[in-house]
Amino acid sequence: WEAANYPAFSGARIGSFFQERPVLKNPFLEDALLRGYLRRHLPQEAARSDLCAFGERVANEVDRWGRECELTPPQLIHFDPWGNRVDHIVTSPAWKRMKDLSAQEGLVAIGYERPFGEWSRVYQMSKLYIFSPSSGLFTCPLAMTDGAAKVLQSIGVSWPVDEAYSRLTTRRPEWFWTSGQWMTERQGGSDVASGTETVAVPQSDGSYKLHGFKWFTSATDADMTLTLARVQDRTGATTPGSRGLSLFYAEVSRDEGGRLRGIEVQRLKDKLGTRQMPTAELLLDGLPAHRLSDEGRGVASIANMLTITRIHNSISAAAAMRRVVQLARDYASRRTAFGKLLKDHPLHMQTLARMEVQTRGAFLLVMDVCRLLGREESGMATQFDRYLLRLLTPVVKLYTGKQAVAVVSEGLESFGGQGYIEDTGLPGLLRDAQVLSIWEGTTNVLSLDVLRCVARSSGMVLHAFFTHAKSLLAGASSVSSLGPAVTAVDRALSELETFVQVAAKREASYLELAARDLAYSLACIYTGALLIDHACWKGASQSDAYAALRWCEQDLCPVVSKQARGCYDPSAPPLDSALCDL
Ligand code: UCC
Numbered sequence: 411w412e413a414a415n416y417p418a419f420s421g422a423r424i425g426s427f428f429q430e431r432p433v434l435k436n437p438f439l440e441d442a443l444l445r446g447y448l449r450r451h452l453p454q455e456a457a458r459s460d461l462c463a464f465g466e467r468v469a470n471e472v473d474r475w476g477r478e479c480e481l482t483p484p485q486l487i488h489f490d491p492w493g494n495r496v497d498h499i500v501t502s503p504a505w506k507r508m509k510d511l512s513a514q515e516g517l518v519a520i521g522y523e524r525p526f527g528e529w530s531r532v533y534q535m536s537k538l539y540i541f542s543p544s545s546g547l548f549t550c551p552l553a554m555t556d557g558a559a560k561v562l563q564s565i566g567v568s569w570p571v572d573e574a575y576s577r578l579t580t581r582r583p584e585w586f587w588t589s590g591q592w593m594t595e596r597q598g599g600s601d602v603a604s605g606t607e608t609v610a611v612p613q614s615d616g617s618y619k620l621h622g623f624k625w626f627t628s629a630t631d632a633d634m635t636l637t638l639a640r641v642q643d644r645t646g647a648t649t650p651g652s653r654g655l656s657l658f659y660a661e662v663s664r665d666e667g668g669r670l671r672g673i674e675v676q677r678l679k680d681k682l683g684t685r686q687m688p689t690a691e692l693l694l695d696g697l698p699a700h701r702l703s704d705e706g707r708g709v710a711s712i713a714n715m716l717t718i719t720r721i722h723n724s725i726s727a728a729a730a731m732r733r734v735v736q737l738a739r740d741y742a743s744r745r746t747a748f749g750k751l752l753k754d755h756p757l758h759m760q761t762l763a764r765m766e767v768q769t770r771g772a773f774l775l776v777m778d779v780c781r782l783l784g785r786e787e788s789g790m791a792t793q794f795d796r797y798l799l800r801l802l803t804p805v806v807k808l809y810t811g812k813q814a815v816a817v818v819s820e821g822l823e824s825f826g827g828q829g830y831i832e833d834t835g836l837p838g839l840l841r842d843a844q845v846l847s848i849w850e851g852t853t854n855v856l857s858l859d860v861l862r863c864v865a866r867s868s869g870m871v872l873h874a875f876f877t878h879a880k881s882l883l884a885g886a887s888s889v890s891s892l893g894p895a896v897t898a899v900d901r902a903l904s905e906l907e908t909f910v911q912v913a914a915k916r917e918a919s920y921l922e923l924a925a926r927d928l929a930y931s932l933a934c935i936y937t938g939a940l941l942i943d944h945a946c947w948k949g950a951s952q953s954d955a956y957a958a959l960r961w962c963e964q965d966l967c968p969v970v971s972k973q974a975r976g977c978y979d980p981s982a983p984p985l986d987s988a989l990c991d992l
Pocket residue numbers: 549550553554591592593594599600601602603628652709710711713714716717719720722723726849850851852855859862
């Protein structure tokens with residue numbers, strides 16, 4: 411009787427409605443801002459057609475591999491069946507395909523081939539931006555590989571690193587190497603100077619053997635690494651602190667018995683996200699290495715790597731936001747609630763529009779840093795550009811890392827309950843976003859880096875910032891619709907200038923407390939200026955102007971509003987501590 415009355419819900423029948431899934435379309439063609447930005451700055455057809463073809467490949471082929479990487483996480487095999495120690499990190503076939511693809515597509519090589527002169531980094535990073543959310547986190551080893559190539563290039567491409575440089579920057583898959591970046595030890599990832607215990611024992615041939623324990627090493631299937639250690643003198647003593655750290659190059663190789671030379675893989679980390687990629691703890695037990703820096707210049711010498719990996723991190727952050735917005739937009743045209751499609755609910759569209767504004771801001775900020783990097787590398791940079799690059803690199807990394815978590819989290823909600831379901835692939839986006847503000851320097855540590863670079867340049871980096879931000883507003887005088895945005899950025903700039911003058915006379919602890927808000931202010935103001943500048947371009951759309959207006963409605967200078975509330979006064983730290991029961 412029941413089956414006859416409810417035929418749609420009986421036995422194997424579970425109802426006839428099945429929600430259409432969001433569809434990933436060509437991420438290049440779907441991204442109006444990316445295409446507009448490139449039309450404006452890099453109009454060469456060769457770049458456009460390569461990015462378009464790559465976007466097609468990402469949507470139709472690579473995205474599946476990325477999912478495969480997530481579903482087939484790496485495993486560590488300590489022993490072979492006969493009890494021999496082998497320490498094999500087994501990765502998925504898809505992860506290996508990503509490596510070959512990365513070489514073929516020139517995802518590192520482009521930065522060194524420089525096919526478009528000063529715009530080559532923008533081209534390379536545009537490609538990585540399209541690739542990143544589908545890459546199964548292969549963008550992580552690519553970031554470190556690019557960073558290592560940059561360090562080797564800056565130190566000089568000669569023995570013992572000439573072959574490594576050629577391998578890191580090749581397009582030939584069989585020749586391509588990836589690099590690790592082993593800086594973090596158990597005692598410290600931020601405070602590398604106090605945390606590094608690894609010692610380098612000099613050998614008679616001028617090389618070294620490293621002994622120590624590296625607590626986090628990502629993409630540990632790498633072929634080589636750059637790492638820090640303290641050189642031991644004849645008595646076995648080392649110099650403490652940053653002045654005792656030197657930079658080393660080591661290859662990851664195996665002996666005739668198949669054992670890793672001088673390395674034991676202790677275990678793989680069990681991580682919230684980035685599960686596609688192995689992150690290992692390593693015992694360095696006599697790892698053969700070559701010193702690349704002068705003794706005691708390790709941190710300064712690896713700084714080039716930090717610059718590159720922090721820019722890659724920011725690209726991945728902007729790309730994660732863009733991906734979730736693209737999927738949410740597609741879903742809004744497929745999902746019906748309360749009798750109409752989500753796209754016809756104004757409140758839902760307001761939510762998506764806010765995500766879009768954040769994404770656009772992040773994109774323009776990181777692309778501007780890529781522009782500056784390209785200028786520096788092609789010999790076009792002024793001293794001004796170099797100051798801006800130094801200042802904006804930590805700023806873009808710390809700001810976009812936070813934006814990514816917020817936007818991707820909001821993005822998941824736009825799929826309702828489905829956003830929380832593992833095999834949609836959506837939750838992984840959020841898990842992977844969470845790391846972006848932790849590795850390569852946490853938000854606070856990078857905020858303090860901003861303060862240090864301001865102090866070390868005697869304020870010149872801020873002078874470059876103010877001058878350039880103001881120049882970005884120049885074209886807006888004739889575009890009346892942008893008036894409120896220009897006024898907001900102008901006001902924020904003067905408030906920030908006043909803050910800097912006043913704060914410079916305050917004690918160091920005052921500035922330290924203001925560091926994070928100062929970094930956020932720099933990011934918000936500069937991004938506002940970039941959005942305005944882009945909206946004034948002759949090819950800009952109405953949406954470009956609208957995005958600028960919306961961005962500039964937020965508090966662009968939180969360091970001033972928080973200062974007014976006494977957040978940095980000497981009375982604040984004890985109250986903060988008491989509030990946290992510490
Ligand atoms: O997390 C890691 C890998 C994750 C996987 C890869 C992901 C890539 C993105 C993928 C996207 C999907 S590797 C570990 C990363 N670790 C960090 O980022 C460390 C964070 N801590 C800091 O950044 C600290 O500020 C330290 C370690 C740099 C502080 O060390 P010191 O020795 O106390 O620093 P000083 O005294 O500030 O700097 C020493 C020298 C100075 O040069 P001189 O001696 O000539 O005055 C500084 O100017 O180094 C220079 N320096 C820099 N130069 C320091 N930082 C920089 C910089 N950022 N740029 C240029």
